[in-house]
Amino acid sequence: MFKDKIVPKIKxxxxxxxxxxxxxxxxxxxxxxxxxxxxxxxxxxxxxxxxEEYALCRCGHSKDSPYCDGTEHKIDFEGTETANKEKYIKRAGATVGPELIITDLPELCAYARFCHREDGSVWELAEDSGNPKSRASAIQGAWDCPAGRLLAWDRTGQPIEEKLEPSIGIIEDPSYNGGVSGPIWLKGGVVIESSDGSEYEVRNQVTLCRCGESENKPFCDNTHGSIRFKAKP
Ligand code: FES
Incomplete structure (x- = not known):
């Protein structure tokens, strides 16, 4: 007998x-x-x-990072989820340019810093999107944002993004603040089930906190940068 395929999911x-x-x-x-x-x-x-299945550290103190080693019990980790479950598009602001719209929800910022590009910020570039180079650069900047904070849309309201396959990236950021470990980059519309059994909005890209200190759990809010989080392998 064949086993049922398990749908990619984070619990x-x-x-x-x-x-x-x-x-x-x-x-x-x-x-x-x-x-x-x-x-x-x-x-x-x-x-x-x-x-097939594995457990990733959420408290930031595992000695077997990125995997969980049970340390959360020893340190009495308090991982209460505080993130808003309302849809991204209902809460995001928008910069509307002539050929491009950039939506932005700053509370999701993981500080990967791809929004500040050589030719300007993503928002400036959207305003100058009548220029094809600026438009392309703004789209790339939004695309490189792992946190799903930024999304590019055409003027008909269609999102401009590739459909990603489910995958996880463990982010390291050696140039920031002396070198820090970043969040968990979740791609490809993976369902995230809250500890209360409800689900977060399914997104193409989001970043999950792995330092344990975000005030917007389960999402990263860049606290890892200010505390200079370094995961222990
Ligand atoms: S990993 Fe970014 S706030 Fe925890």
């Missing part, structure tokens, strides 16, 4: 880890910055061993 355990179900591939993803410290590209690193 958040109350005051515990992220349970990853459905054989989701996972790789290391590093932010590469230029000499001025501006993020310029993503570099894909090692692939972690494939597993």
């Amino acid at each position: 958040i355990v109350k005051d515990g880890p992220y349970l990853v179900l459905g054989n989701i591939p996972m790789t290391k993803q590093t932010i590469i910055a230029n000499e001025e410290g501006r993020s310029v590209k993503w570099e894909q690193g090692e692939a972690y061993p494939k597993q």
